[in-house]
Amino acid sequence: MSIDVSIKLLLSSGGRQFNLDMAFASQARRIALFGPSGAGKTLTLKSIAGLLRPDSGHVKVGERVLFDSSQGICLKPQQRRLAYLFQEYALFPHLTVGQNIGFGLSTGICNPGKRSGLPDEAMYWVRTFELEPLLGNYPDQLSGGQRQRVALARALATRPDILLLDEPFSALQESLRRKLREELAELQARLTVPTVLITHDPQDVRLLADTVFELVDGSVVSSCPGATFNPALPA
Numbered sequence: 001m002s003i004d005v006s007i008k009l010l011l012s013s014g015g016r017q018f019n020l021d022m023a024f025a026s027q028a029r030r031i032a033l034f035g036p037s038g039a040g041k042t043l044t045l046k047s048i049a050g051l052l053r054p055d056s057g058h059v060k061v062g063e064r065v066l067f068d069s070s071q072g073i074c075l076k077p078q079q080r081r082l083a084y085l086f087q088e089y090a091l092f093p094h095l096t097v098g099q100n101i102g103f104g105l106s107t108g109i110c111n112p113g114k115r116s117g118l119p120d121e122a123m124y125w126v127r128t129f130e131l132e133p134l135l136g137n138y139p140d141q142l143s144g145g146q147r148q149r150v151a152l153a154r155a156l157a158t159r160p161d162i163l164l165l166d167e168p169f170s171a172l173q174e175s176l177r178r179k180l181r182e183e184l185a186e187l188q189a190r191l192t193v194p195t196v197l198i199t200h201d202p203q204d205v206r207l208l209a210d211t212v213f214e215l216v217d218g219s220v221v222s223s224c225p226g227a228t229f230n231p232a233l234p235a
């Protein structure tokens with residue numbers, strides 16, 4: 001699966017302007033967009049997800065055109081067949097693990113006879129990530145690693161073509177960050193779905209990306225294999 005992004009977006013507020021002029025294309029399964037705060041990582045991810053509409057350009061995933069200003073194509077977020085994992089995974093605190101994973105999934109394919117009430121695709125990830133014993137628990141009763149697996153199961157159950165990861169560890173202290181990063185790398189190795197990760201941490205890039213694009217001031221300035229990544233600028 002390839003991803004091809006070429007977008008322009010001019011934002012102005014309070015007398016300041018930000019010029020997003022982002023272009024990258026890759027066939028790598030694990031892509032990272034790396035850059036300091038304010039480089040345009042979130043704006044790019046939102047544009048891919050359809051949460052933000054660029055002024056011009058295109059976003060293609062494989063053969064599918066998600067956005068193309070010249071053809072007047074702009075698919076709605078729910079039509080884009082991608083999953084977006086927000087910072088710290090944003091689980092619903094008042095819903096159980098099972099309800100969190102089932103949230104937003106079509107109930108039409110549910111087998112009502114099943115105890116979990118979850119469709120087969122969701123149960124596949126529940127079993128793969130060993131979440132079955134936790135289905136009745138609430139997020140605050142889980143470890144960081146378990147929360148990560150719940151969020152991934154919830155995302156993957158929608159059968160996305162591509163998985164977008166938004167700074168998953170940004171708010172965590174270093175020891176937990178290291179542990180969850182290693183766990184995520186192991187989970188990633190078991191997935192076939194391509195991932196696009198945004199981060200300002202070179203360690204995330206080295207462990208979680210095959211290819212990295214380095215962003216500065218709204219544009220890509222370089223790219224290289226993730227494993228050997230050494231940022232030109234400190235993030």
Ligand SMILES: Nc1ncnc2c1ncn2[C@@H]1O[C@H](COP(=O)(O)OP(=O)(O)OP(=O)(O)O)[C@@H](O)[C@H]1O
Pocket residue numbers: 011012013016017018035036037038039040041042043044200
């Ligand atoms: N609605 C807006 N109007 C004007 N400027 C904006 C708007 N949204 C974002 N920006 C600016 O665009 C720039 C890029 O923002 P973006 O959130 O993509 O950065 P980022 O690389 O994700 O940073 P961080 O790592 O801090 O999340 C920032 O300078 C931000 O202030």
